[in-house]
Amino acid sequence: MADGLVSLVVESLGSAAVQELSSLVGVKKDLEKLSRTFESLQAALSDAEKRQVKDEQVRNWLEKLKDVAYDIDDVLEEWKVVIDGCDDDTSSGDGTVSAHSFSPCFCFDRVTFQVKTGRRINAISRRLDEINEHKDRFFFREFREEGGIVELDTMETSSLIDETEIFGRERDKERIVSWLLSEGNSNEEGIPVISIVGMGGIGKTALAQVVCKDERVKRHFDETIWVSLPHDFDVMRVYLAIIKISGMKFSEFELHKKLLHSVASSLEDLQPTVQVVLQQKQFLLVLDGVRNIDEDRWERLMISLKEAAKGSRILVTTRNEHVTKTFAPTMMHELQPLFQNDCWSLFSHRAFSGGRRGDELVKLEALGREIVINCRGIPLLVKAIGIALRSKTDVRDRQSVLEEGTWDSLDAEKIAPSLSVSFHDLPQHLKQCFAFCSIFPKDHLIEKDKLIKLWMAQGFILPKGRVEMERLGGSYFDDLMRRSLFQIIETDEDGYAKYCTMHDMIHDLCKSIMGECFIIQEKTPKSHLAKARHASWICNGNVESIPSFIYKVGNLRTLLLIGWSKVPSISNHFFRRLKHLRALDLSGSRIKRLPNSLQNLKLLRYLDLSATEIQELPEFISSLCLLQTLKLNHCCNLRKLPKRIVKLIKLRHLETEGTYLEYLPEGMGGLTSLRTLTKFVPGVERGCKITDLKDLNLLQGELEITCLNRVASRDEANEEKLENKQNLHTLQLSCKAWMCLETHIGSEVEQVEGVFEGLQPHQNLRDLTMSDYIGHQFPSWMEDCSLYSNLTKVQLLYCRCRQMPALGKLPSLKWLKIKAMFEVRQVGSEFCGSNHGGITGTFPKLEILLFERMYIWEEWELNVGAGSIPSLFQLCIESCDMLKALPELQHLTSLQELKIRDCPILDNRCQKEVGEDWNKIAHIPSITIDGRKIQ
Structure with missing residues (x-):
C-alpha cells in the first residue's frame, strides 16, 4: 500500500497550487528535494510490498516510509488551509492560490509561519534521507510503471451477476430451480427451505444469483427478497428487506430508530407489518451467507412468514452444514469444486480475453493450465488470479504467480495468501482504495456512493483531465469489482452496482495489507x-x-x-x-x-x-x-441550516433526504461546486430564492424542489435555468402537501401554473415526479416528445388537474404511476397524446402502468387496437371505487400481470369475465384480485 500513498504525495508535491505556495513561503528547494527522493523510492516499492510479507525488516522500513509520507501530506494540507483562510473566498475555481489572495493577518505573520513550516519540512526531509539510505540494504528490484494508469479493458457494469462468467454450474442451477418450482409441502407444514452448502469461495452466492435471474423463477414468484447476513442471524435485517419491497414510506433509518428507542419487544411489534407485506404473496426469500443460527430466532422469523402464499420458498447459502439442521423441512445441495475443464474456461475467459494473438496463447496455455490446477477448483481463486494475469505479457511474470502463491491446501483459511497476486497486480491508484475497505467489518453491506466519497475525502482519487472525481471513483469501484474483489449484492434501477460486500478471504487479504485500518470493538487492545x-x-x-x-x-x-x-x-x-x-x-x-x-x-x-x-x-x-x-x-429534529453554510465553497454533496427543512439559507447560489443537492426549499421572507439555483449547473443525479407555491412568478422560475442542468436525471416538483386539499382562487392557480411552466428541465431528464400540484393543466413541456425522448419514468401524485396529460407519445416512457388525482372522472384519448381519438402507436415502450386512489374515476375510454401499448407487462389498479371497466385486454398481448385491489365495481366485472368470457384474459399468466390469485 505504500506505493499508492507515495504516489499521492508525489502528485500533491507536483501540483500547481503547492508549487506556487512553496515559492511564496520560501521552501521551494526543500519540497523539490522531497519530491525527487520520493520518486526515487517509488521505483522500489512494488518489490518491497511483496517482500514485506515474509521479511520483517522490509515491513518496518515500509512503515517508516509511510509515516513520513503521511506527515508531509498533513503539512501540505494544513499549509493550504492556513493560506486559503477558512472564512475568505481566496481560492480560485481550480484550487490554485494567487499571490494577492493572502489575508492581511497572514501577511503580518508570514515570517513566523514560514519558519515554523520550514522547520517541519526540514525535519521530514532528514527522516526521508535516512530511509532512502537504508533502501540500498535490501537490494530491491526497481520497477517504474509506464504509460500512466494501468486499466483493465473498458467494460460496462450493468447487472448483479454476469452469467457469461458462470461456468460448470448448469446442473447445480437446474437442480435448485426444480426444487424452487416444485409443488413442495403444504403451507401448514412450513415454508420449504433449500440450502446451498459449500466452502468459502466455491461460488454459492454466484449460483444463488444466477438462479434468481432465471426467467422461470422470476415468473413463478411475486417477490424475490435478497438478504445478506452477517455472522449473527439478524432477524431485523430480514424484516427491513421485506418491508423495503412493499414500497411503504418506511425508511431503514426510521425503522432502526423506532426499534432503538422503544421496548425490547419491538421485533414482535413489527411482525404484523411484515405479515401484511407478505400476505398471500408467493415469495422467494434468499438468506445469503448464514454462518450460525439459533432455533428461537428461526422460529421468530417463521411466525412472521406464516401468512405467505403456498409455493413460497427460502433459499439459504451457508458454509456450515450444521446450520441446515435448524431448517425443517429442508433440501440441501452441497456445491463441489469446479471440474478442471470448467476452471480452464473460467480462467481463460478472465486471463486471455484482452485480444492476444494465437502464438501468444500457445506459449501461455501450458502455464495457465498449471495455475488452474493449483486453484483446486475454487472459482474465487480462478477469477481473481486470472484477471491479475490479464495485464502481464511476459511468461516470467506469469511464472512468478506460481512462486508467490500458497497452493498446498484446500482450506479456505489457508488459500487467502494466494490471492495476494490480485493486490500486487493492482495499479497504484487502486491499491489504497482497495486496502481502505478493511475499515468495514466482514459481511458489511458497503454502499458504492458512500465508499467513493470516502475515497475522495482521503485524496485517493487522482485527477484525470476534466473528468469528475465521482466518475473516476466509480470507474475505480467497477475495476475492483471486475477483478472479483467486490461482490455485488444490490443494483439500482438501471442495473448498476449500488451495494457490495467483500468475500471473507478477500477481506482477510485486505486486512493483512492495510495495517492502519482498525475495527474497534469492546475487546480491541488499545496498544494496537x-x-x-x-x-x-x-x-x-x-x-x-x-x-x-x-x-x-x-x-x-x-x-x-x-x-x-x-x-x-x-x-x-x-x-x-x-x-x-x-x-x-x-x-x-x-x-x-x-x-x-x-x-x-x-x-x-x-x-x-x-x-x-x-x-x-x-x-x-x-x-x-x-x-x-x-x-x-x-x-x-433538524428544521434549518446555519446561515454560514454558504461559506463552504468546496462543498460538492449536500444530502437531506427525509429531513424536513423549512427553507435553505440565503446565498445557496454561491455553492457552485455542488454536485448533489437532495432538496431545494425556497423561503418567503427568509431564506433562499428559486433564483439561487441559477448558477448551480454542476448538479447531477436527483433534485427535489418543494414549496413551489412560494415562488412569485413564472419569470422568477425562468431565471433559475433548470434547462441548463444537463446532468440531472431525476426531478421532483411539488407545492406544499396541504395546498392540494384546499380550494384556491384563480390567481393562486395561475401563479403556480406559471411557475411550473417556467421550470422546464434539460432534455436529458429520465425520471419526473410532480406532486401536490394545484394547477388546472399540466405544463406544456412535459408532453413534448421531441424534447423528452429520454424520459422513462413519470409519477403524478395528488395533482388537481381534471384531465390527464398527453403522455402517450413519449418514446421511451416505461413506468407510469398516477395516484390521487381526485378531480379526474374520465381518461380518454387525450391521455394517449391524441385529441382526435387516434391511438395507434401510443405508449410504445410502456411496461408498467399503475393507478391508485382515483376515487371519482369512472370511465377509461380507450379503444385499444393494434400497436397500442405494445410493451405493457404489468397493469395495477388500486382503490379506484367508481371505475366501471377496463380497456379491451385481449389486445394487450404483452400483458403478464393484472392486479386489481379495492375497486368494488371493477372487481365484480373482472370476476364475471373470468367466468363468462375467458378468452379476454386467457393470455395473462398472473391475475390477482384483492390479494387472491385467480390464475
Whole structure:
C-alpha cells in the first residue's frame, strides 16, 4: 500500500497550487528535494510490498516510509488551509492560490509561519534521507510503471451477476430451480427451505444469483427478497428487506430508530407489518451467507412468514452444514469444486480475453493450465488470479504467480495468501482504495456512493483531465469489482452496482495489507491503535458512549460509527487531538448537538450526521473549509441550516433526504461546486430564492424542489435555468402537501401554473415526479416528445388537474404511476397524446402502468387496437371505487400481470369475465384480485 500513498504525495508535491505556495513561503528547494527522493523510492516499492510479507525488516522500513509520507501530506494540507483562510473566498475555481489572495493577518505573520513550516519540512526531509539510505540494504528490484494508469479493458457494469462468467454450474442451477418450482409441502407444514452448502469461495452466492435471474423463477414468484447476513442471524435485517419491497414510506433509518428507542419487544411489534407485506404473496426469500443460527430466532422469523402464499420458498447459502439442521423441512445441495475443464474456461475467459494473438496463447496455455490446477477448483481463486494475469505479457511474470502463491491446501483459511497476486497486480491508484475497505467489518453491506466519497475525502482519487472525481471513483469501484474483489449484492434501477460486500478471504487479504485500518470493538487492545490511521467503531443498540481512548489516537484520518447506538452526546474535548481527520461518520447515534472542538477539524472533507437527533448545526460549520460531503439524511429534529453554510465553497454533496427543512439559507447560489443537492426549499421572507439555483449547473443525479407555491412568478422560475442542468436525471416538483386539499382562487392557480411552466428541465431528464400540484393543466413541456425522448419514468401524485396529460407519445416512457388525482372522472384519448381519438402507436415502450386512489374515476375510454401499448407487462389498479371497466385486454398481448385491489365495481366485472368470457384474459399468466390469485 505504500506505493499508492507515495504516489499521492508525489502528485500533491507536483501540483500547481503547492508549487506556487512553496515559492511564496520560501521552501521551494526543500519540497523539490522531497519530491525527487520520493520518486526515487517509488521505483522500489512494488518489490518491497511483496517482500514485506515474509521479511520483517522490509515491513518496518515500509512503515517508516509511510509515516513520513503521511506527515508531509498533513503539512501540505494544513499549509493550504492556513493560506486559503477558512472564512475568505481566496481560492480560485481550480484550487490554485494567487499571490494577492493572502489575508492581511497572514501577511503580518508570514515570517513566523514560514519558519515554523520550514522547520517541519526540514525535519521530514532528514527522516526521508535516512530511509532512502537504508533502501540500498535490501537490494530491491526497481520497477517504474509506464504509460500512466494501468486499466483493465473498458467494460460496462450493468447487472448483479454476469452469467457469461458462470461456468460448470448448469446442473447445480437446474437442480435448485426444480426444487424452487416444485409443488413442495403444504403451507401448514412450513415454508420449504433449500440450502446451498459449500466452502468459502466455491461460488454459492454466484449460483444463488444466477438462479434468481432465471426467467422461470422470476415468473413463478411475486417477490424475490435478497438478504445478506452477517455472522449473527439478524432477524431485523430480514424484516427491513421485506418491508423495503412493499414500497411503504418506511425508511431503514426510521425503522432502526423506532426499534432503538422503544421496548425490547419491538421485533414482535413489527411482525404484523411484515405479515401484511407478505400476505398471500408467493415469495422467494434468499438468506445469503448464514454462518450460525439459533432455533428461537428461526422460529421468530417463521411466525412472521406464516401468512405467505403456498409455493413460497427460502433459499439459504451457508458454509456450515450444521446450520441446515435448524431448517425443517429442508433440501440441501452441497456445491463441489469446479471440474478442471470448467476452471480452464473460467480462467481463460478472465486471463486471455484482452485480444492476444494465437502464438501468444500457445506459449501461455501450458502455464495457465498449471495455475488452474493449483486453484483446486475454487472459482474465487480462478477469477481473481486470472484477471491479475490479464495485464502481464511476459511468461516470467506469469511464472512468478506460481512462486508467490500458497497452493498446498484446500482450506479456505489457508488459500487467502494466494490471492495476494490480485493486490500486487493492482495499479497504484487502486491499491489504497482497495486496502481502505478493511475499515468495514466482514459481511458489511458497503454502499458504492458512500465508499467513493470516502475515497475522495482521503485524496485517493487522482485527477484525470476534466473528468469528475465521482466518475473516476466509480470507474475505480467497477475495476475492483471486475477483478472479483467486490461482490455485488444490490443494483439500482438501471442495473448498476449500488451495494457490495467483500468475500471473507478477500477481506482477510485486505486486512493483512492495510495495517492502519482498525475495527474497534469492546475487546480491541488499545496498544494496537497507536499506528491507526483509519478506524471504525462497531456499535450496537445498547452502546451509550464512544470509548474515550479513541480521541487520543491523534493520527486518525477516518472515524466511522457503524451501526446504531444510544450515544446522546460527545464531550467537548473529543476532537481536540483528532485534527488530522478527513472523514467522520456519526450517523445512527442520538447526538443532539456538535461539540465546539469539531471546528478544529480543518482537514475534514466528509461529515455524516444522518439519522441523529441533531437539532441545529452550529455556525462554526463554515470553518470546515475543505468539506466536500455533508450528509444530513433523516435528521427528524433538524428544521434549518446555519446561515454560514454558504461559506463552504468546496462543498460538492449536500444530502437531506427525509429531513424536513423549512427553507435553505440565503446565498445557496454561491455553492457552485455542488454536485448533489437532495432538496431545494425556497423561503418567503427568509431564506433562499428559486433564483439561487441559477448558477448551480454542476448538479447531477436527483433534485427535489418543494414549496413551489412560494415562488412569485413564472419569470422568477425562468431565471433559475433548470434547462441548463444537463446532468440531472431525476426531478421532483411539488407545492406544499396541504395546498392540494384546499380550494384556491384563480390567481393562486395561475401563479403556480406559471411557475411550473417556467421550470422546464434539460432534455436529458429520465425520471419526473410532480406532486401536490394545484394547477388546472399540466405544463406544456412535459408532453413534448421531441424534447423528452429520454424520459422513462413519470409519477403524478395528488395533482388537481381534471384531465390527464398527453403522455402517450413519449418514446421511451416505461413506468407510469398516477395516484390521487381526485378531480379526474374520465381518461380518454387525450391521455394517449391524441385529441382526435387516434391511438395507434401510443405508449410504445410502456411496461408498467399503475393507478391508485382515483376515487371519482369512472370511465377509461380507450379503444385499444393494434400497436397500442405494445410493451405493457404489468397493469395495477388500486382503490379506484367508481371505475366501471377496463380497456379491451385481449389486445394487450404483452400483458403478464393484472392486479386489481379495492375497486368494488371493477372487481365484480373482472370476476364475471373470468367466468363468462375467458378468452379476454386467457393470455395473462398472473391475475390477482384483492390479494387472491385467480390464475
